[in-house]
Structures are given as structure tokens and as C-alpha cells.
Amino acid sequence: MKNDDHLDFDFTEGFIDSPLSRRKFLKIFGGGIFIFMTVGEMPAWAQEGSGRPSRPALPTDFNAFLRIGEDGRVACYTGKIEMGQGVVTSLAQMLAEELDVALESVDMVMGDTDLCPWDMGTFGSMSTRFFGPPLRAAGAEARQVLLELGAEHLKLPADRLAIENGVIYERANRNNSVSYAQLTQGKKIARHASGKVPLKSPDQFKIIGKPVFRRDAYAKVTGQAKYAADIQLPGMLYARILRPPSHDAKRISLDLAAAKQIAGVQVIEDGDLIAVLHPYPDVAEKAISLIKALYDTPTSGLNEETIFAHLLKVAPEGESVGENGNLDQGVQQAATTFEQTYLDGYKAHAPMEPHSAVVSVEGDKATVWPSSQTPFRAQTEVAKALGIPAGNVRIISPFLGGGFGGKSANRQVVEAARLSKLAGKPVQVAWSRQEEFFYDTFRPAAVVKIDSGIDPNGRIAFWDYHVYFAGERGSLHFYDIPNSRTAAHGSGWGSEPGTHPFATGAWRAPANNTNTFARESQMDIMAAKAGIDPVAFRLNHLSDEKMRRVLQTAAEKFGWKPAAAPSKRGYGVACGMDAGTYVATMAEVAVDPDSGKITVKRVLCVQDMGLVINPQGATIQMEGCITMGLGYALAEDLRFTGGTIHDLNFDSYEIPRFSWLPRIETVIIDAPNEAPQGGGEPAIVTMGAVIANAVFDAVGARVLQLPVTAQRVKEKMG
Amino acid sequence: MEELIQFTLNGKPVQLRQDSDRMLLWVLRTDLKLTGTKYGCGESLCGACTVLVDGEAVQSCQTTLKEVQNKSIVTIEGLAQNGELHPLQKAFMNNDALQCGYCTPGMILTAHALLAEHPNPTEQQIIDAMEDNLCRCGAHKRIIEAIRMAAKEMGGQKHEK
Ligand code: FES
Ligand code: FES
Numbered sequence: 001m002k003n004d005d006h007l008d009f010d011f012t013e014g015f016i017d018s019p020l021s022r023r024k025f026l027k028i029f030g031g032g033i034f035i036f037m038t039v040g041e042m043p044a045w046a047q048e049g050s051g052r053p054s055r056p057a058l059p060t061d062f063n064a065f066l067r068i069g070e071d072g073r074v075a076c077y078t079g080k081i082e083m084g085q086g087v088v089t090s091l092a093q094m095l096a097e098e099l100d101v102a103l104e105s106v107d108m109v110m111g112d113t114d115l116c117p118w119d120m121g122t123f124g125s126m127s128t129r130f131f132g133p134p135l136r137a138a139g140a141e142a143r144q145v146l147l148e149l150g151a152e153h154l155k156l157p158a159d160r161l162a163i164e165n166g167v168i169y170e171r172a173n174r175n176n177s178v179s180y181a182q183l184t185q186g187k188k189i190a191r192h193a194s195g196k197v198p199l200k201s202p203d204q205f206k207i208i209g210k211p212v213f214r215r216d217a218y219a220k221v222t223g224q225a226k227y228a229a230d231i232q233l234p235g236m237l238y239a240r241i242l243r244p245p246s247h248d249a250k251r252i253s254l255d256l257a258a259a260k261q262i263a264g265v266q267v268i269e270d271g272d273l274i275a276v277l278h279p280y281p282d283v284a285e286k287a288i289s290l291i292k293a294l295y296d297t298p299t300s301g302l303n304e305e306t307i308f309a310h311l312l313k314v315a316p317e318g319e320s321v322g323e324n325g326n327l328d329q330g331v332q333q334a335a336t337t338f339e340q341t342y343l344d345g346y347k348a349h350a351p352m353e354p355h356s357a358v359v360s361v362e363g364d365k366a367t368v369w370p371s372s373q374t375p376f377r378a379q380t381e382v383a384k385a386l387g388i389p390a391g392n393v394r395i396i397s398p399f400l401g402g403g404f405g406g407k408s409a410n411r412q413v414v415e416a417a418r419l420s421k422l423a424g425k426p427v428q429v430a431w432s433r434q435e436e437f438f439y440d441t442f443r444p445a446a447v448v449k450i451d452s453g454i455d456p457n458g459r460i461a462f463w464d465y466h467v468y469f470a471g472e473r474g475s476l477h478f479y480d481i482p483n484s485r486t487a488a489h490g491s492g493w494g495s496e497p498g499t500h501p502f503a504t505g506a507w508r509a510p511a512n513n514t515n516t517f518a519r520e521s522q523m524d525i526m527a528a529k530a531g532i533d534p535v536a537f538r539l540n541h542l543s544d545e546k547m548r549r550v551l552q553t554a555a556e557k558f559g560w561k562p563a564a565a566p567s568k569r570g571y572g573v574a575c576g577m578d579a580g581t582y583v584a585t586m587a588e589v590a591v592d593p594d595s596g597k598i599t600v601k602r603v604l605c606v607q608d609m610g611l612v613i614n615p616q617g618a619t620i621q622m623e624g625c626i627t628m629g630l631g632y633a634l635a636e637d638l639r640f641t642g643g644t645i646h647d648l649n650f651d652s653y654e655i656p657r658f659s660w661l662p663r664i665e666t667v668i669i670d671a672p673n674e675a676p677q678g679g680g681e682p683a684i685v686t687m688g689a690v691i692a693n694a695v696f697d698a699v700g701a702r703v704l705q706l707p708v709t710a711q712r713v714k715e716k717m718g
Numbered sequence: 719m720e721e722l723i724q725f726t727l728n729g730k731p732v733q734l735r736q737d738s739d740r741m742l743l744w745v746l747r748t749d750l751k752l753t754g755t756k757y758g759c760g761e762s763l764c765g766a767c768t769v770l771v772d773g774e775a776v777q778s779c780q781t782t783l784k785e786v787q788n789k790s791i792v793t794i795e796g797l798a799q800n801g802e803l804h805p806l807q808k809a810f811m812n813n814d815a816l817q818c819g820y821c822t823p824g825m826i827l828t829a830h831a832l833l834a835e836h837p838n839p840t841e842q843q844i845i846d847a848m849e850d851n852l853c854r855c856g857a858h859k860r861i862i863e864a865i866r867m868a869a870k871e872m873g874g875q876k877h878e879k
Contacts, residue, residue: 084818084855213814220819221807221826223754223794230753238748282744352758352766352820352854401756401820402854433759620814620860627856650763650852658845661858 025065025077025117026190032069033145034190036062036117037138062192063117064131066095066138068146072166072181074099074106079119079376080131081111082216083400083407085680086617087122089215091131093613097207098139098200099146100163101180111375111397121374121408123506129579132613132676140197149183202611202672209672211616216399225399228371229356233426236358237266238281239419240288242274243435247502247643249295258290268422275419277427285432300642302501307445308343311490314499315468318487322476330462330483334453338525342450342518343705344470344688346500346638347443347507347631348647350655353401355439356430359416365392366420370413373403378410382417404628405506409441434648441505442638444492446470448518458530460541467515469495474512474685477519478577479541501643508625509681512578513632513688517706520574520689524565524696533562534573534693546582546608549669551575554584554606557667565697570601572694574686579678581609582669585626585686587662589694591701596714598634598695600662605683607667610674622666622683629687631656635707723783727752728796736783743767743778746793754794754823758852765851768824769793775831775847794823797830806830809868810861817855825851829865838874839865 022036064078076095082088092106099106109115111122143163150168151158154176162171169177202209219225244251259276260267265287266277276287302310331337357370359382366386372378375395383390400407416429431439447468455461463484467475471492477484490496492511493504507513527537535555542548551573554560560571570589577583588602603626612618635654639646647653666683688706696702701716723734727750734749746752746769758766760779767779770792797804806826809815816822825848832839832847839847844865853861 086817213811214816216819217811217814217816220816220822221794221803221810222798223752223823225819226753227756227820229757230747232748232751232753280740280744280748282740350854351818352764352852353756353818354758400818402818404854430757433761433764616814620817620857623859624817624856627858628854649761650759651761655852655854656856656858657850657852658848658858658862661845661862664859 022062022190026188028115029067030070031186031188032067032184033142033187035066035138035142035193036190037064037066037134037193038062063119064135065117066142068142068180068184070181070184070186072105072179072184074101075109076106076135077109077116078131079111079113079116080122081373081375081397081400083122083373083403085621086214086614087131089212090614090617091135092215093207093212094132094136095139097205098136099143099166101166103207103212105166111395113375113379113393113395118376121377122403123373123405123408129676129678132611134193136199137195137197138193140199141191141193144197145189145191146180146183150178153178153183208611208613209615212614213616227353227356227399227401228358228369229353229428229430231358231369231398231428233358233360236426236428237277237279237423238284239275239277239416239427239429240284241415241429242288242291242293243438244295245644246295246297248300249297249643251293252296253292253294255292258292259287262287262290266423268419270418270422273415273418277419277423281428281430297644298642300501303641304345304637304639307345308447311445311447311469311499314496315489318466318489321472321486321488323485325483327462327464327483327485331453333455334461335456336529337451337453338522338529339451340449340522340525340704342448342521344446344514344517345706346445346504346640347636348437348440348638348653349404349406349507350436350440350653351402351404351406354431354433354436355407355412356428357410357413357416358426358428359413359420360426361386361417361420364388366394366417368393368395368413368417369398370395370410371400371407372397372410372413373400373405373407374410377408378413381410381414385414385417386421404508405510406440408505409503411439433650437648437653438645439503441493441503443507443510443513444469444471444500444504446514448514450518450522452522452526454526454530458532458537458540460526465519467511467518469499470514471511473510474515474576474578478544478547479523479538480543481541501640502645508628509578509685512576512685513629514706516574516576516685517688517692520576520686521692521702521704524693525702528565528696531564533564535560536562538573538575547575547577547584550582550584550606550608553667553669554586554604557606557665558586558604560586565693566700567697570694570698572690572692572697574689574693576682576685578682578685581607581677581679581682583607583682583686585683585690587690587694589691589698591695591698591713592710593699593717596701596710596712596717598691598708598710598713600630600634600660600691602663602665603690604665605667605686606669607679607683608669608671609677609679609682610671611676612668612679613676615668618668618679619666621679623664625681625683626664626687627656627661629684630660630691633687633691633707634660635709637707723787725786725788726790728792734783738784739782741779742769742781742783742786742791745783746778752793752795756820756823758821763850765824765828766821768827768851770827770831773831773834775828792827794826797826804830805871806833806864806868809864809871813860813864813867815857815860815864817857821851821853821857825853825861829868832865833869833872837872838869
């Protein structure tokens, strides 16, 4: 079985020529002031897990830069992309703040490999969290340079000057002034951010922390926003590619005759790649349906029910994630023990925009418009597929119609590149919804086994936690437990062949959804047995002040009155930690006693994410997490037989709809003096557990498998 | 079958000699270069391709050219009048009723048809009308708020379809 191959892509390969150096960037652009900066760790293998060897050819000292142009406009060049999370707005806000310029005069140039320095990719919460501090530092540094230039120009000491809207002026005489634009004229100053210039303090903020509307909204409500499949080039052909019925299928016969009959259709056969091309996508679609191909499809017994036993069978030894105390002693002290197994099936990313790409190969150069969270990886992959230097490939990132971790592998980009080269014309590959489901890198099916116990006073005596194949993110508990062990068996992706029947990958807050579901369900099971209110039970085991605060705030805003579950109220609680952010979520559900059908009436979520750059944007991300999270909590579960995927469209793979919507309330804890943490993902991690716990509180049915479906509830209700 | 198809598109007459079984979605996007109408599922399951045909919200991925013969079609590109955004477009902006924005054209046009029918929609009427429009980013809450705001802005009056 082919497994995760493209996610195992070796980043050390393919940097055929040296990536753009600082000097090269300075050559591309005219004059101005340039501040180079490093975002996150460089090289940023850290984002994808450890163990990737570094390679000296990469620029190791910067991966973003800032330019104040001779027109006084500020531009930030970064390989990050906007995928709906609103970074185009929040990153611009930070720059405008530190530089004392109007928000409107900041441009974000994102994901263009010819203009932006190399970057690993955009993954969920990473952008603001990692970008925030260095970007602000670079802004502060640029302001410092400008202030020095201004002082020289005005022949005044800097301490007699002030800056507003990109104009430096004498405090005592506002008319004695000079603008950034004037100062940058004819200059070329380049620096690496030293990090030594102090940042503004929260009480000085004029732009950070103020709600602002999305900068991309106008383009998106008028239909002008271009996504990859909206790019049309002269002479461009639309491709449809022959797909196997199963990931295990082997083709045994092929008949292209009928497809070739269609006027204007070009049929391409290149090894494993069989495609039809036509100036109209719908004609290409028709042509592909006329190809007769027979396949040998071995049947494997794996399906959405048997997968869990299989995973436990093939699981490697656990690797310790954390340990404290003495487990044996803890077991001795326990009066009641709880041994539970939690299951979570495969989930699709299902972004509304399927994978697509337009590639134009001309000679030994290629220009690419992909739907991709990883433009630089796409650059390398295209270069490799075409056998040309990476520097000859330019990736231009259009708007992305949702990623959620699913647009990191660039299979469609490589397909379009190969076809463009073979056809000698620009080619668009835009996947159908069926292809999107088939080639998704699914959130992995996973098992969590927890063995825990409480002493006669209702205190947790021990905690033995094993997660299989979800990954370790979010597996460590944050409760006061004297004896505990956490181990991860296998990771979410990059597993041995034979583990999963198809590719798996990161899915919004990878691993943490599964881990939080298991941990927080187990907490509730213990609380119920001890006859203690689940909020009180958690607080009894929490000394982390931040977690206490989000939980207590949630209880207060929700109007939580202590009661042991099941209280029949249908109230649930769950806590979580992700990307440095603390979350406490409460929900109210109603369960139909006959069918087990769940109605989620209310969800309240409290988040402590440190300094909030754009509160409006952060709130929207939380609402999005809650709404999307209802899907995996209540319904999403991929059905398959071996490598054959049965859910190929939205008729059978259900995602949240308007009628599912509970009343949603969000609270962000004010923490302006803390570093900004991730906001694009944390709220989603609590959704499985909060629903499962609320269902138990309503009807006493404890469902240990996601999604919590009516049928599973019914079974447990007896 | 190839035939002469005529319709009004965003207020302007269009004539095409085309296979009349082709789906409107692809003709709009490719032949007519209006890419604001999106593909999401191809089977009337997601609403991304919604356009207005004589004021009704219709899934263009399952609507043939034949079916729009002599009809009037409005796509997201045709909603603003003389550079002035439609109240729904403004309300979507003002309520941040979008994230990635891919579902947005379909959402706005479906809401447009709803408000033509029910100028003062109840919460339930909004949900019923929008139910088959999918949004993976989870902008639902704000979309409902935006539709309410637009209804108010438009004065709860019956408007032209
Ligand atoms: S593309 Fe037409 S409804 Fe989904
Ligand atoms: S805003 Fe992304 S799908 Fe709705």
C-alpha cells in the first residue's frame, strides 16, 4: 500500500540551485529600506516534526522581509499565504502599529516565490504566533532607521521628534516635518533585524488589539477574488485525469478510442498519467468518462469498523511524551480504576474549494498558480517533475478556498506541470469533488487507551495514557496527577506502509482533537463515578492559573451550576490546550429519547491566547472552529473498504449546515502583555469531548467513539 | 445538440451557439469568463455554484443551457449596480460573514432569492433557505446575521427579483 508518500517528501532534496539570497532580493527591488527577519526557527523543519537534516544551501538567516519603498508604502514579503484565517489583515496591523503608518499603506505580498523568501508553509495557528514577534521587531527596527534619518534630515535630536502616519515631525513645531517617502528617496539601506529595538507596549497600541474588518472582503463579495481554478490563460486547456477506483487498484486494460473521438480532445498518456485535455472543462469531463479501463482491485478486510483493531495490531512501541511520579504506587493508592478505549475514524478536510492548479511551462521555465498551503514545496516538486532548477519555477499564490491542513501535498500541481509540459500549453487541473475525497490526506483514524484511577477522596491517583496513530500533539494532560505516563505509538502521518489504507495528514489542530476527546471524556467518567461536578473535579486537579481562569470564566458566563453528571440538563464541559492557547468550552445539548438524535443548543468557548492582534479576526476563528468541530463531533466519519472510499461527495459525507448551528458565544481573555499564541485551531479541539460529555449529562449515555452519532447514543442508552 | 441560446446575463443580452446540454456553470466560468460562480460538488449538494435565474436561486452545475433559454441570469458579478454594492454584499462585509470566501457568492445569491420571497425572514426561514449551501470555514453564524442586517437595510420591502 502506498502510504503518505508525498508527505514524506524530503525537504533536503530539490534545492537544486541556491535559493534567493539577500543580495538577489535587493537587486530585484529598487531603492528603499529593507529589514530582513527570521520567523520561527530557521530552517523551519520544526513545523513538520523533528529529524529533518538541515541543508546549508537554504537561507538560514531570514525568511521574510520588510520594505519601505520610495513611495513611503510599507510592504511585507512572506512565503505565508492567506487561506481564510485572516493573516493578511492581522500581520498588516502589527506592521502598521510598530511603524506608525496607516493600516492602508501596508501591503502584504504573500506566497510568491519570485518575490518572497523561502518559507515552510502555512499551517493553522503558526502564522500569527510565529510571525507576530519578529514582524513587530522588524517594524520597530525600520521605524528606528527612519527616525535616525529623520533626525539627520531635520537636524534635530530624535527625542524632539514624533511620528504619525508615516510623517516624522518636530514635537514643538508640527510643520517642521519629513515623510518616510521623502527619506527613502534614492536610498538603499538593508539590515537584519537585531531584535534590540524595543517594541511598543500595549498602552501605546493604536492599531493592535482594535477590531478591523478583513482586507480581502470586497474582492470576495463581488466575485473578483481569484482562486487557482479562476486563473485562465490564453490557449489554456482543462485536464481530466483517469483515476483508479481504489488506492489498491491495478489497471489491467485501457481503451482510449472513444475519448479520442471527441472533437478537440487531446489525450495524453505518460506512464501512470492518463489525461484528456480540452478548452472546456465539461468536455474534458465527458471525454474522461468514455475511457474504458479495467482494474484489478484486491479486497482487504479493512473498513471504518475493523480499522481500529488493525491499528492496534500494527502499532509500534510507544514513545514517552511525558512521565511523572510512580505509576505502580499510583495504582496501589487507587480505590476505583477506569480502563477505557477511545476510537476516532478518518475525517476529510473537505474544503469548499477542491485542489486545483494552473501551470504554464515555457521552455525551461514554469509559472504556477496553485491552491496550496506550501508554495515553496510546490516549487521544488514542480522543478523535480520537470527536471529544471527550482529557481526557474515561479509560484504565485492566489486566494485559497480553505486548507485546514489538507492543501500541503501538491499532487495536483505536479499533475498540471507534467501535462503542461507534454501539451506545450498552459494546463489547468481542477479536481472534482470525488477526486478531492479520494486523494485527501485524511485525519488519521486513531485509538486512545487510558487507564486511570481515583483514590477514596476523589483525587486522581494515576493516569496511564497511550495514543495510537493520532500523534502526540495535545496528548499530555495538564492536570495535577501525582503519577502519570503519556506515550505515543506511531504518529499522525509518515507511518509505515500498511498502517493506513490511504494517505493521512494534518487536519486542523492535528492529533489534538482525538487526544482532547479521550482525555476530557476520561475526566468526566471519573468525576461522574466520584459523584463530583465535572467542573469542580477539574478545578480540584488544576493549579495552572491560565487553565483555571478560562474554566472559571466559562462556568461564570455559561451559568454553570455544580451538579454531578448525569444531571439531565445536558451540560458538558471540556478543556484543552493547543498552540500555546488555553481553551475551556461548555455546551448544552438535548437528546431525543427515542432516536438518540442530538441537538446542540448552545456552545460557549473561552480562550486565552495571549496578546490578541485582531480580536474580531480571533473571534471569527473561534466561531469557525466551533462550527467546523460540530462536524467531527456529530457526523463526520469516512466510510471505506480497503483502498476504496465510499464517501465521495456531500450527500453521504455530512458537514455542518445552518440547521446544526447552536447559539455560539465566545470570550477572549485579555492578556496584552503575553506573547501572541495560535488562534486558528485551539477552539476546535474541545468539540468532540464537550458534546460527548453533554450527551452523557443529558441521558447517561457514554459514547467512546467519534463521531457521537444518534445510533451510538441509542445503543448506550439501552 | 448545438443550438442558438439567448439569455440576459447581468442585464446584458448574450447569444451563444452551443451544445445546449452543457451545464451553465462551465459556460459562465469558461466561455463567459465569469469565475465568481464556483464549483464545489457538481451534484447540487453544496450551493457554491448558485446563480439567480429569473430571480430564483438555482444550482448552475445542474442547470443546462437549454433550461435558461430566454431567461434572465444574475451572477455575483452582476449584483452591484453602478459600482454600488448590493445591501447583501455590504452586510456580508460588515459582519465579516466570510473567511476563505469560496462559498460567499453562492451564499449571497441564495440569500438574495430568499429576501425576494420573504423580505422579513424569520430565523427559521433563513435557515431553511440557506440549508443546502455549505461552508467549511464555519461562517454560518455571521452569514445569518448578515442576511438579517441586509433585510433591515432593504426596509423589509418586496424587491425586484
Ligand atoms: S457545485 Fe453546484 S451545488 Fe455544488
Ligand atoms: S468562507 Fe470558506 S467555505 Fe465559507
